[in-house]
Amino acid sequence: MSNIFRIYKRDIINIVTNWAALIVIIALIILPALYAWFNIKALWNPYGNTSGILVAVVNEDSGASINGEKINIGNELVQKLHKNKNIGWKFVSYEEADYGVRYGKYYASIVIPQNFSQKITSLVNPNPKKAELIYSVNEKLNAVAPKITESGVTRIQQEITNAFVKTVDDVIFSVFNKLGVELSKEKPFLKQFTDIIMDLDSRIPQINKTVDDVYNQAESLSGFISKVQGQMPLIEDTIDRTQNVVSSGENFLVRARDAMTDVSPFIKSELVSLRDISQGSQGFADNIMDLIDKNPEEARSLLVKLKDRYATSAVRLGNIIQFMDSFNKSDNKTILNFSNKLNTLVSLIQNQVKYIDTIITAIDSGRTSSIDILNKLKENGESITSFLNSLVNDYDGSIAPAVAGIMKESIAALNNALALLANAKSSIPDANNILKNAFNDTKITIDVIKNIKQVLPGVENKIHDIASKLKNLDSSSQLDELIRILTLDAEKESEFIANPVDIKMNRIYPIPNYGSAMSPFFTALSLWVGGLILVSILSTEVIPFKKMAGKNLIQPKLHQMFLGRYLTLLTIAVCQALVVTLGDIFMLKVYIVNPAAFVLFSIFISTVFMMIIYSLVSVLGNVGKALAMILLVLQISASGGTFPIQVTPKFFQVINPLLPFTYAVSGMRETVGGILWGIFLKDIFILCLYLILFLIIGLSWKKIFKNISGKFNKEFKKSGLSSEGN
Known part of the structure; x- marks a missing residue:
């Protein structure tokens, strides 16, 4: 590290102590900033200064008339353009406009033809024709100006469309107003009449169907009455037979009731018998348990x-249950409860049979029966006996009275049926007279309906014809709605139809001017240019240390010389970043949401750019400079700094994610418009990868390419064309 900082220290001292070197370094620090500042300022608000773009306007419209009123849409358009300051409109003759566009005085021209108003007003004619504006543009003057003038023409077209729609709608809605006033006077009668006819017309199919249904039903009724009259003797005989059957049934139930008096004690005796059998079975079970081990064969028997x-x-209980269910049709709760208890008892007995089968199986297989199954046999037998005791004790108090009550209700129901049949039989003579009169009336009704069916088609046609004529008055809405629409304010309605939608702008991360929006791109570009200028003017090679008297200096190694000189260039690059960003903020007043992040990120990307450019040039010499220049050209087009990357050719879209400039511009935009940390940190991370990658390339390839690049540069110097001289 000492050699690295010794190289860095020597470079700084040489710069500070040599006035020529100091001037050059200061120039190198300022030059990239000028590149950014001039471009940002030049593009500060280009779309807000379009009034200097001259467009010639020629009005040759001769006007037209509609409903006796003369109009000249060309003149109205010219008046509006006089008030429009977005573009430099010049109102000249056709010859002047043609000459000016061809020779560059005007960027474009718009000619309003002589028949412009006539074609617009041809809407009222059977064969309307579209009007035309003749737009001429000189596209060689400037690449962007035609787009600006084209947007101006589009705006004119929209103005004409809105004005035309408003004018036509004014006329239409004025006529509608008069019609609406007249309709409103006659509204009560017209609405009532229209409703009646429309409703009647809509009901014609239903009326036809109803008439057909009545006719068919009348005929069916006539036939039915005739059949009923023929069946009356049979009905009378049937009632007589039914009376006899019911009377017999009553006698049967009385006998059944008496028999039930005998059956009830029988059921009780059956229950008592079953209880005795159960009690005896308990003793049987005790003997079996004693014999299981002593004499298995006897126990099995x-x-x-x-x-x-x-x-x-179980069988005897099943018979009792079946008997009880057969006559309990009224779902008497006492009887149902008794039947349920009997079913439960049957289940207990069936379980007892299963236990016995299990023990028999054990004896047959020579196994000893488990104490558990023997205990269950005994306990279940005791439960059966207890259950039967309970049923015997409850029988006289609840079951027997319930059975008697059911029989009593059945006899009463039969008595009622007999009374009803007697009344029905006495009403048969009256029913015969009613049927006779109904049959005669039905015949008369059928004849009347036949006459209606013959007249109805003619009436239907007339009503449908009237309804069709009235349908225009009520085809899409009720009459009140129609009158309401017709009597609306004509001027407001025409204004609404001409401009039915207003655009509400929602600006996310707003940037007030074009220059501020372009500052991320030009600032990042200036830092790359600054790094490229540095390696073009300053040497990437380090001169060895001179030997000093009394001191044994260790000469730096390749990687030490690489890092030492990088620190020197990095210092200048950081100064470049500070100058350009602080100038953006304080001199140009660029809009920046986060100025501190803007400055710090600029220093960071300057560090990355310097490492990339320095590594290429340090390793490959002049070839590295060429590569750095190629990267500059590609990044200008493929970074998405000017136009969206999606509108560029496929090649640039493919290389876009591979270029450091892409992430540098993206990160700068975050600091200008508002930071989304997910995007910002991603940009920083990827740029760090570039920094590490080119640091490794510089350190590892420096030695590999030293001799190759040295020979190349030496031969290039011999040509006499190298900027470094011979």
């Missing part, structure tokens, strides 16, 4: 008998 007992009990 007892288990088979016990299983049969439980199976028989």
Whole structure:
């Protein structure tokens, strides 16, 4: 490090102590700044100073008339252009305009033809024709001026369109106003009449369908009545038979009720019997548990008998459940609860059968039955006995009365049915008379509907014709809406249609002028140019130290000479960055959101640029200078500093992400318009990669290319064309 700083210190002392070198260095510091300042100032607000761009205007319009009123749109246009200061409009003759455009006095010319107003007003004719403006431009004078004049012509075209639309709409809406006033006077009657006819016309299909339906229904009714009259004797006989059936049913239910008196004790006795069987089975089960180990065969025989007992009990319970469900049609809660308990009991018995089967299987296989399954057999048997005891005890108090109540309700329902049938039978003579009269009336109705069907098509055609004529008055909206639109303010409506949309500008990261917007590009460009000038004028080679009396100086190595001279050039490059950025801020008053970041980032990119340029020139000599110049040219076009990169040819879009200038300009824009840290840090990171990459190239390739570049430069000097002399 001592040799590196010794080289740097010697360079600084040489600059400060040599007035010629000091002047050159100061010039090298200021020159890049001048490059940036002049360009930024020249482009400070180019689109705000377009009044100096002269455009000739020739008005040859002879005017026209519409509804007896003379108009001259060409004259109106010229009056508006007199007030427009965006472009330098010059109102001259056709000859003057033609000569001025050809010889560069005017950038462009606009000729308003003689028939301009006539063609615009041809809208009222059956065959309207578009009007034309003759626009001539001299494109060799300047690349940008034609675009500016073209935007001016587009603006004129828009002004004419708006004026034309407003004028025509004024006339149209004035006529509409008069029509709206007349319609509003007759509105009540016209609206009522229109509504009636339109509604009637819309209902014609429905009326036709209704008439057809009535006719078909009348015929069907006539046939139905005739059939019913023919079936009346059968109906009377059926009622008689039904009365007999219901009477028989009543007698049956009375007998069933009496029989139920005998069935109810039977059910109870069945439950008592099943309880006794269950209690006996418990004793059976105790004996089986004692015999399981002593005499398995005898135990198995007892288990088979016990299983049969439980199976028989389940069947008997199933019969009782089926009987109870068969007559409980009214869903009596007591009966339902009783049936549910019986079902639960059946489930317990089925489980008991399963336990017995398990024990039998164990005996047949010679295995010892588990204590758990034997205990379950015993406990489940006790549950069955307990359940049956509960049912027997509850039977007389709740089940038997519920069954008697259901039977009583069934008999009452049958008595009601008998009464209804008796009333129906007594009403049959009256029904016969009603059917006879209805049949006669239906015949008359059918004849009337036939006459209506014959007359209806003619009426339908007349109504539809009237509705079609009135439809123009109410085709898109109701009459009130039509009158409201017709009576609106004609001037306001025509103004709205001529300019229906206003643009509301939302400026994100606003920059007030073009010069400030271009300052990132020109500032970064000046720093690259500054670095290129430095290596073109100052040498990248380091002279060895002179030997001093009494001192043994260690001569620097290649990498030490490389880094030592880089520090010298970097110091000058940093001064260049400070001068150009501080001049942008304080002298040009460039708009910058974050001035401190603007200055610091400029110093950073100057450091990166200097490393890239210095490495190329230090390693490759004059070839490196050429490469640095080629990089400059490519970066101007491919960095997106002027035009968006998307509008450039594909080649420049491909190399754009590979160029350091891309990220330098992007980072500078962040400091000028407002920093998005994601973008800003990404730019810094990529530029750091360039710095490290070219530092490695400079340090590693310096030795490799030393002899090659040295021979090349030596031969080039012999030509006598080298700037460094022979």
